[in-house]
Amino acid sequence: MTQTTNAQSVGKRPVRERVGLVITPNNAGQVVQDIIAAEDAGVQQIWMTQGTPAPDTLTIFAAAAARTSSIRLGTAVVPIYPRHPLALAQQALSISDIAPGRLRLGIGPSHRPVIEGVYGLAMGSPMTYQREYVEVLRDALWKGNVDQHGQYFNVVTKFPRTPQVPILISALRQKAFHLAGEIADGAISWLCPVPYLLNTALPALREGAASIHRPAPPLVAHVLVALHDNRQKGLAAARQSLQRYAQLPFYANMFADAGFPVASDGSISDKLVDSLVISGDETAVTARLRELLNAGLDEVLALQIPVEDATGEQKRLMQLIGQH
DSSP states (O other): OOOOOOHHHHTTSOGGGTEEEEOOOSSHHHHHHHHHHHHHTTOOEEEEOOOSSSOOHHHHHHHHHTTOSSOEEEESOEESTTSOHHHHHHHHHHHHHHSTTOEEEEEEOOOHHHHTTTSOOOOOOHHHHHHHHHHHHHIIIIISEEEEEOSSOEEEEEOSOOOOOOEEEEOOSHHHHHHHHHHOSOEEOSSOOHHHIIIIIHHHHHHHHHHTTOOOOOEEEEEEEEEOSOHHHHHHHHHHHHGGGGGSHHHHHHHHHTTOOOOTTSOOOHHHHHHHEEEESHHHHHHHHHHHHHHTOSEEEEEEOOSSOHHHHHHHHHHHHHTO
């Protein structure tokens, strides 16, 4: 059975352990310095995406792990199609050797325009592919013995150690949250409105876990944070960042499911922006983070939206997260 953390026990942890900071991997050397600064500020968890063609997140984590002592490192997420599960397991093993117990491996299928349009790879059936991918990862990292023969993977090997790195999967639609409840150590949402998370995602996650008689894993909910004294400027900056997601079918369909359909001209509503973005000064942002955690979200993955001073605002957000 998949090893996982009971969401109820997660909910009892202090706020600073339940809010992680997302850092964008633009320049690898600078990101390592940012992770060091985040640990110094008291941040407990760093999350990083794996974009294309951005620097490799796990390579950055290996460098940062050697220069930090306690901060947890999470991928949110590594696209699974371009990277064989054994190759990913090897990277996870290396980081675990450097920083035992500090890595959480978030993975996901990404999107057809990226996988097929950029990499030139056929996506096939994302749900089936991800299920088999997790099976290979689980056997490698938790059991040390892989003997998998499926539709997409035929893998036979042994691993020298079993670091038991938690494996989380990305989830947007109801079936994906159900799958996370069945096979993963957590679900990572991305740009899901809060009512959708509470009323659709969490019940599906719990149903998936109940179907195999295990406790529900935690939901790590992505939120955008515009930390700025002028709330309207923060919302305007966030709208610019959000608009491109409305062009991706996965997100457009999920927004519609959540009650925020994308307009015929591709624009998104003010209500959707308000549901996705935490904006305002430190007091307002802290209050909203606490509200979300108290509402039932297990953890929050906070992505800074730069408004006027990206460096200064990131430092303020680090301090806010590290002090609560």
